[in-house]
Each structure stands twice: as structure tokens, then as C-alpha cells.
Amino acid sequence: MMKKLKSFLGYTWAAAAIIIAPATFLGHTYFSHAIATATGVTVHPRFSGGGVIKTIDHGGYITSMHRPVFDALFGRTHEGFIQIKWEPAAALPQVITEGFDYDGDSRDDFMVTLNTATGETALTKRHPAVLDHEKSYRLRNGWAVRVMLKR
Amino acid sequence: MVKKDRAGIMPATQQPGIGKTLLLCLPMILITAIMLSQGQLPSDPSRVTAFLAAFIFINAIFFLMIRTGETDRWRAILFVTYAVCFVxxxxxxxxxxxxxxxxxxxxxxxxxxxFCHIVIPMTLVPAALTKTIIFPGTIVGTKTAIASMFVLWIGSSLALGRGFCSWFCFFGGLDEGFSRLFKKARIKKIDxxxxxLPYAVLLLIVLVSAVSLAPFYCQWLCPFKTVTEYPEITSVKTALQAVIFISLFIALVMVLPALTKRRMQCGLFCPMGAxxxxTNKINVFEIRIDPGKCIQCKQCIATCPTFSMTEDTLAxxxxxMTCVKCGKCIDACRQNAISYHIKGTPLTGGKEEIYRRLFIYPAFIFLATMSGGYVQDAIAKTIKxxxxxxxx
Amino acid sequence: MKPDGFILGLSTGTACIATCAPILIPYLLGEGKGILGNYGTLGRFLLGRLFGYLLFAVLAWTVGSAILQEPVRRSLIIGMAYILFSGLLIVYGFFKKAGASCKGDCDQVRFRRLSAIRPSWLPVAAGFATALSFCPPFLLAFTGAADQAGLAMSLLFFFSFFLGTSLWLILVPFIGAFRRFAVLQTVGKMAAGSMGIYYLYTGSLLLTGGLKLW
Structure with a gap:
């Protein structure tokens, strides 16, 4: 009896494999979205920059300030960064100078000057937790800068 | 005892006729037509030519697999072509x-x-603990998005187990291609x-990636960066990474496979393989050796590309568990002692060819669909x- | 917790499967207390180990504060120590056969002899003894602790290292039931050896005045 059951299950799985193979490709889009929705996973903020917490509309272009990223596997790291993004590229002035308040005390914590023609960036620190900035990044439709912070 | 006329050739009395072979190939012809065209024929003449060439080539391979009873001989041709076209x-x-x-x-x-499948093991611990994927890609939306690769991996693992490495992986064919360059192995004795080592590398990359929240293997150890994409060289660190990628590629994917006639990267380094x-533990397809037919010639041990056959396993x-189900040992066995098998089903009863066909249908669907797009694209670009x- | 100490412990702790576990397993199997009982013994073993590590943290800090005050000399000495000890870890991981170090007088043999008597403090003593085993991961941890800013940091570094390595030993009570322990030992040693390559790189960077990775 057990032998027959095992044999039946074996053949069933083997037959199912023939269905699974095309279904994997044909239902690929559906399954991908189902996995993403069911697990709720996102790209780690160290790569994506984290969620946007503030957008400033300058008329022609928009500045997006992401949340400060200190995410670690457990707890938080001592050093992190905050990502600032400007888009669309076509509407950006040649030089952008903008101040940012990331801790919500209504005072600018740092100021970034970005030359959108050359990518040159300067950082003015106004808060002791602001450390430095990485180089600027030319995106497909804009620019981004990451400013290093400590907690 | 049924002996093959020569290694890998099914006795003429057992080979299906042309009509029966075509009938057995019909489902594959239909499936590959749908998969390769994705529902509509291309309009560009070079793309139409590429589609037809790829379609005929892939189905010819399957036809030969069914007709001759050989698996690895034909699989390897498509598998290597796939890898080259992928690059x-x-x-x-x-x-x-x-x-x-x-x-x-x-x-x-x-x-x-x-996103590539080798990243998968590195993402699991951070995904479980932080609900994030430590990779600079997108979750959904493209064919190379993270969730897409997870779907392909889950599907192929359920269907094939580690057969994934011989019927799905777009890198494995490079290793395999170089392992087939020479007729004889120059290095035969391998400890x-x-x-x-692949398990140690797996352990290492899973741990370091989890703690550093970055895909360590991609950053430091992946030989295939040499033929895909690598980080822009902007510092000593990125230059060193590039040197490591190229060195590993030359050593593990080119030189050692050529000298040993084994898939050295897949068998002795790849953490994804480990x-x-x-998944072989839970997958239903396996390779079995009939002790009644085996004459202990150990040809299978000598030919196994991933060191999955040893005297212990033969006994x-x-x-x-590292078997990639390529079928090379089956083709090499002159005694017909080795065959595909479905776990739980009887080992005797002369159903070896049925088991083989039940395996190669899903396996070939994966190989044909995965390779189809790249083969077409490579042909179209070459024509151009x-x-x-x-x-x- | 100090992440760098924890990472070092976690990544090189696979070596513990090859070195410390063989000391524990015969004792645990000999006691035959079952998994819960085994955890009691393991707890005492880890306590002894922690005590040994903390003592070495004090020693590491003393060494660090005595001879590693000047920054350039500090990075030179620490860099060289990393290179030397990671080199040892690579040799240990890839080229040293299992049991080659034990010539009848190692911890393992001594512990087996004492196991026959089974006093309750024995696991604590064994834990303490393994903490003093000067294995390559331990020597790397010693180097890391000596590189810390103060005594508290050195203690915290070794404590984090202890936590990282201990995660591997938590598996030990189950290992008695594991059929192929030799395979685990080989994989553990190779993983630790692979990590040695990484620390070799870290040491080289320190030595050449480059940047720290962690």
C-alpha cells in the first residue's frame, strides 16, 4: 500500500513538473507580483535611498528628500546617509543651492550646492551630525547626492 | 542485460521511429513556438530569421534527444550555445x-x-529579518527584476532540483563549454x-552578506562579472575586485575545466550550486545505478562533471546530492546501468525511458525557454x- | 554590541565546529542527558569561555594601550598582526588536516580523560581552556580588541566576538545526532579559511594605510 502511494506521489510530482515548467514562464508576471505583495519586501534603503519624506516643488523641478538611512541587520548603524534627488533633468538650473532640515527642527542642517553641468558638489554643514557627502550621481532623469550622517 | 551499441546510443530496436519521435516532439514544438515568439511573430526580417533559426535548432536538439535516447550529448550543445548567446x-x-x-x-x-539567481542565497537572511532585499535592483516590473528571478528559481527548483544547474543556469554552459575543449583530461587527480568548498563559500557569503547588508559574492567573488557587468572602476578597491573577477573566471571557468574536463566553477566553487x-533532497527526479548491471568500470565517476559520482555513491x-542531472553518466555507461528515476517508483520494470522522458520534458522546457530569447537575440545581432x- | 567583533566571531566561528565541538561532543554524548540537558552543559561551557575571553580583552587592551599609542605605528602593527593571523587561518582552513594539531596532549584528549570523572565544573573549565586555545580566529579577535579605544570597548569587542562564535556552538547539542560530522568540520574549517582571505585583505589595507572595510 505504502509502495503504491509513494509511486503515485512520485508520478504525480513528475507530471506536475511538466505543468510547472511552462506555468513558471506563462504566469511569470502574476507570480512575481504575488510574491512581492505577499512578502511585502522592498529593496534595502542602502541601495534605494529609502522612502521620500519630503518633496519641494520649485515650479519647474522637484527636490525629493529621502529618509535618513541607518538601517542595519539588527538595530541601527552609527553612520548612515540621507539621499537628496532633483528631477527632471531638463528643467534643472545649472547651479542648485538648497538647504535641508532632516531632523524637523525647522533649521537647515546642511546645504548642498550642485552644478548640474559638471556634477560638482559642495556641502555646507550646519549640524554636528552631518559628516560629508559622497560624489553626486547623474541619474537617467535628474541628479542625486548622498550626505553622510552620524547618529 | 541490454548493452548499448556504443556508449550513449540506444539499441536500434528500442529507438522510436521518425513518426513516433515527431509525435513525442509535438508538445515541445507547440510550447517552444509559444515561448520563443511570446505570442506574436517579430516584424523585423532579421528577427524573423533569428526566431526561425532558434526554433528549428532547439527543436532539432529535442528531436535528437528523443530519437537517440541520449540526453547529455544534445543538452550540452544547446546549453553551451545558450551561455555563449547569453553573453x-x-x-x-x-x-x-x-x-x-x-x-x-x-x-x-x-x-x-x-538580478541573477546566484544572489538568492545571500538575500534570504536579510529578507527574513528586515523584509528587504540587499540588491540594487527592482522588485517587479522587468524580466530581470528580483521577484521575477525568484519565481523562475522556485519553479525550476520544484521541477528539477539541482537539475537547475544543467538546464537553467545561463552561466553553467561557459564552464561546460571549456570542459569540452579537449578530448582528454590533463589533470585527473583532484582531491x-x-x-x-562551495558549501564553505555559501556559508561565508550568506553570513557576510547578512551582516554587511550587501551581496558579498557579487562584490568580490563572482567570476561571471567578467562576461556580464562589473562595478565601475573608480578606486583601488574596485580595481582589485575586477582583478579577482577576471582571475577567477580565467582559472575556474576557462583553464581548470579545460584541463580537468569537469565543471570546476560549478562543482568546486559556486555557492548557488551548493x-x-x-533542493535535490526534495525533488522527485534522481539518477540511479542498477547494481545488477554495473560492472564497476567507474566510467561514470570519471565523467561526472560535478564530482557527484564517487565510489561511495556508486556502492x-x-x-x-550535488548531482546536476545532466545525464552525462547515463550517456557514458555502456552497460545501461544508469538511468533517470522518479523517487518512490519501482527501480525495476524497464521503465527507464519513461522516467527519462518525464524528466526531460520539464527540463527541456526550462532550457528552451531560457535559451530561446538569448539565442534569437544573439543571432539577430550577428545578422545585423x-x-x-x-x-x- | 560591537558589530565588527560580532562579524569576526560569526564569520570565523565556523572553525569552532572543527575545534571546540569535538571537545564538547564526546562529553555531551557521554552524559547522555538529552538535548535540554546538553544545553545546560553547553551553557556552563560558554560561561567558562566568556570568562576566558574577557580576561583576554583586558590583556589586549593593556597591550594596545602600552605599545599602540602612535596612530601610524598602530595601523602598521595591527595590519601586520591581521596579515599574520589571517595567514594562519588560511593555512588552518585549507591545508591542515583534521586532528593534526593533537599529539596526545591537546585540550581534546585532556578533556576526554577528565570526562571520565565528570565533575559539574568541568564544562566551565573546558570552556575556559578553549578560550585560551590561541586558534587563528581568537588571535584575530585579540588583534581587533587591542585596536579598540578603551578597556570597555575591548571588553565589548571580545563579548561580541564571543556571541558571534557561540551561535555556532548552539548547534552542538544536536550534532551528536548528525551522521556526517566530519563533513561539517571540513566545511567549517574551509569557511573560516575563506574568511581568512578577507581578513588578509583587511590587514593589507591597514598596513598600506588604506581604508578599513568594516
Whole structure:
């Protein structure tokens, strides 16, 4: 009896494999979205920059300030960064100078000057937790800068 | 005892006739027609030519698999072609869309890095603990998005177990191609202790990636960066990474496979392969050796590309858990003592060919569908190169 | 917790499967207390180990504060120590056969002899003894602790290292039931050896005045 059951299950799985193979490709889009929705996973903020917490509309272009990223596997790291993004590229002035308040005390914590023609960036620190900035990044439709912070 | 006329050839009395072979190939012809065309024929003449060439080539391979009873001989041709076409298609696509094979930090911020299956083991611990994927890609939306690769991996693992490494992986064919360059192995004695190295690499990359929240293998150890994409060289660190990638590629994918006639990267280094070995424990397809037919010639041990056949496993009548189900040992066995088998079903009863067909249908669907797009693209680009002088 | 100490412990702790576990397993199997009982013994073993590590943290800090005050000399000495000890870890991981170090007088043999008597403090003593085993991961941890800014940091570094390595030993009570322990030992040693390559790189960077990775 057990032998027959095992044999039946074996053949069933083997037959199912023939269905699974095309279904994997044909239902690929559906399954991908189902996995993403069911697990709720996102790209780690160290790569994506984290969620946007503030957008400033300058008329022609928009500045997006992401949340400060200190995410670690457990707890938080001592050093992190905050990502600032400007888009669309076509509407950006040649030089952008903008101040940012990331801790919500209504005072600018740092100021970034970005030359959108050359990518040159300067950082003015106004808060002791602001450390430095990485180089600027030319995106497909804009620019981004990451400013290093400590907690 | 049924002996093959020569290694790998099914006795003429057992070979299906042309009509029966075509009938058995019909489902594959239909499936590949749908998969390769994705529901509609291309309008560009070079693309139509590429589609037809790929379609005929792939189905000819399947026809020969059914007709001759040989698996690995024909699989290897498509598998190696797939890997070569993947490299051609992928690199030209990168240059076309990004202007370079190098991936910049800006590309990473925008999530433009294609996700590959080797990253999967590294993402699991952080995904479980932080609900995030430690990779600069996108979750959904493209064919190379993270969730897409997870779907393909889950599907192929359920269907094939570690057969994934011989019927799905777009890198494995490079290793395999180089392992088939020479007729005889120049290096024959390999310490089997090294077969544990992939597990050590797996352990290492899973731990370091979890703690550093970055895909360590991609950053430091992946030989295939050499033929896909690598981080833009902007510092000593990135230059060192590039040196490591190229050195590992030359050593593990080119030189050692050529000298040993084994898939050295897959068998002695690849952490994804080690990870995938565990899926063999639950997958229903396996390779069995009939002790009644085996004459202990050990040809299977000598030919196994991933060191999955040893004297110990031979004595147990099966392969090790690292078996990639390529079928090379089956083709090599002159005694017909080795065959595909479905777990739970009887070992005797002359159903070996049924078991084989039940395995090669899903396996070939994966190989044909995965390779189809790249083979078509590589052919179309080659035609374009010859007719216009420009590959893009 | 100090992440760098924890990472070092976690990544090189696979070596513990090859070195410390063989000391524990015969004792645990000999006691035959079952998994819960085994955890009691393991707890005492870890306590002894922690005590040994903390003592070495004090020693590491003393060494660090006595001879590693000047920054350039500090990075030179620490860099060289990393290179030397990671080199040892690579040799240990890839080229040293299992049991080659034990010539009848190692911890393992001594512990086996004492196991026959089974006093309750024995696991604590064994834990303490393994903490003093000067294995390559331990020597790397010693180097890391000596590189810390103060005594508290050195203690915290070794404590984090202890936590990282201990995660591997938590598996030990189950290992008695594991059929192929030799395979685990080989994989553990190779993983630790692979990590040695990484620390070799870290040491080289320190030595050449480059940047720290962690």
C-alpha cells in the first residue's frame, strides 16, 4: 500500500513538473507580483535611498528628500546617509543651492550646492551630525547626492 | 542485460521511429513556438530569421534527444550555445542601454542592476529579518527584476532540483563549454575534499552578506562579472575586485575545466550550486545505478562533471546530492546501468525511458525557454553586424 | 554590541565546529542527558569561555594601550598582526588536516580523560581552556580588541566576538545526532579559511594605510 502511494506521489510530482515548467514562464508576471505583495519586501534603503519624506516643488523641478538611512541587520548603524534627488533633468538650473532640515527642527542642517553641468558638489554643514557627502550621481532623469550622517 | 551499441546510443530496436519521435516532439514544438515568439511573430526580417533559426535548432536538439535516447550529448550543445548567446546578448544590451558593461553607483541607486539567481542565497537572511532585499535592483516590473528571478528559481527548483544547474543556469554552459575543449583530461587527480568548498563559500557569503547588508559574492567573488557587468572602476578597491573577477573566471571557468574536463566553477566553487544541492533532497527526479548491471568500470565517476559520482555513491546505487542531472553518466555507461528515476517508483520494470522522458520534458522546457530569447537575440545581432557593420 | 567583533566571531566561528565541538561532543554524548540537558552543559561551557575571553580583552587592551599609542605605528602593527593571523587561518582552513594539531596532549584528549570523572565544573573549565586555545580566529579577535579605544570597548569587542562564535556552538547539542560530522568540520574549517582571505585583505589595507572595510 505504502509502495503504491509513494509511486503515485512520485508520478504525480513528475507530471506536475511538466505543468510547472511552462506555468513558471506563462504566469511569470502574476507570480512575481504575488510574491512581492505577499512578502511585502522592498529593496534595502542602502541601495534605494529609502522612502521620500519630503518633496519641494520649485515650479519647474522637484527636490525629493529621502529618509535618513541607518538601517542595519539588527538595530541601527552609527553612520548612515540621507539621499537628496532633483528631477527632471531638463528643467534643472545649472547651479542648485538648497538647504535641508532632516531632523524637523525647522533649521537647515546642511546645504548642498550642485552644478548640474559638471556634477560638482559642495556641502555646507550646519549640524554636528552631518559628516560629508559622497560624489553626486547623474541619474537617467535628474541628479542625486548622498550626505553622510552620524547618529 | 541490454548493452548499448556504443556508449550513449540506444539499441536500434528500442529507438522510436521518425513518426513516433515527431509525435513525442509535438508538445515541445507547440510550447517552444509559444515561448520563443511570446505570442506574436517579430516584424523585423532579421528577427524573423533569428526566431526561425532558434526554433528549428532547439527543436532539432529535442528531436535528437528523443530519437537517440541520449540526453547529455544534445543538452550540452544547446546549453553551451545558450551561455555563449547569453553573453553576447547581455553585453550588447548593456552597452546599448547604459553605454558600458560597467555599472555605476547611479545605476545602482536607480535599481538598474539585473538580478541573477546566484544572489538568492545571500538575500534570504536579510529578507527574513528586515523584509528587504540587499540588491540594487527592482522588485517587479522587468524580466530581470528580483521577484521575477525568484519565481523562475522556485519553479525550476520544484521541477528539477539541482537539475537547475544543467538546464537553467545561463552561466553553467561557459564552464561546460571549456570542459569540452579537449578530448582528454590533463589533470585527473583532484582531491575530493575541495568538493566541500562551495558549501564553505555559501556559508561565508550568506553570513557576510547578512551582516554587511550587501551581496558579498557579487562584490568580490563572482567570476561571471567578467562576461556580464562589473562595478565601475573608480578606486583601488574596485580595481582589485575586477582583478579577482577576471582571475577567477580565467582559472575556474576557462583553464581548470579545460584541463580537468569537469565543471570546476560549478562543482568546486559556486555557492548557488551548493545551495541548490539541498533542493535535490526534495525533488522527485534522481539518477540511479542498477547494481545488477554495473560492472564497476567507474566510467561514470570519471565523467561526472560535478564530482557527484564517487565510489561511495556508486556502492549506494545513486549519485551524491550535488548531482546536476545532466545525464552525462547515463550517456557514458555502456552497460545501461544508469538511468533517470522518479523517487518512490519501482527501480525495476524497464521503465527507464519513461522516467527519462518525464524528466526531460520539464527540463527541456526550462532550457528552451531560457535559451530561446538569448539565442534569437544573439543571432539577430550577428545578422545585423554582418549586414550593417553595426551590432546595435 | 560591537558589530565588527560580532562579524569576526560569526564569520570565523565556523572553525569552532572543527575545534571546540569535538571537545564538547564526546562529553555531551557521554552524559547522555538529552538535548535540554546538553544545553545546560553547553551553557556552563560558554560561561567558562566568556570568562576566558574577557580576561583576554583586558590583556589586549593593556597591550594596545602600552605599545599602540602612535596612530601610524598602530595601523602598521595591527595590519601586520591581521596579515599574520589571517595567514594562519588560511593555512588552518585549507591545508591542515583534521586532528593534526593533537599529539596526545591537546585540550581534546585532556578533556576526554577528565570526562571520565565528570565533575559539574568541568564544562566551565573546558570552556575556559578553549578560550585560551590561541586558534587563528581568537588571535584575530585579540588583534581587533587591542585596536579598540578603551578597556570597555575591548571588553565589548571580545563579548561580541564571543556571541558571534557561540551561535555556532548552539548547534552542538544536536550534532551528536548528525551522521556526517566530519563533513561539517571540513566545511567549517574551509569557511573560516575563506574568511581568512578577507581578513588578509583587511590587514593589507591597514598596513598600506588604506581604508578599513568594516
Amino acid at each position: 553576447i546578448s547581455f553585453i550588447t544590451h548593456l552597452i546599448e542601454s547604459r553605454g558600458s558593461m560597467a555599472i555605476s553607483q547611479a545605476n545602482m541607486i536607480e535599481g538598474l542592476t539585473p 575530493l575534499r575541495w568538493t566541500y 545551495f541548490q544541492s539541498f 549506494e546505487g545513486k549519485t551524491g 553586424l554582418f549586414t550593417t557593420g553595426n551590432i546595435f
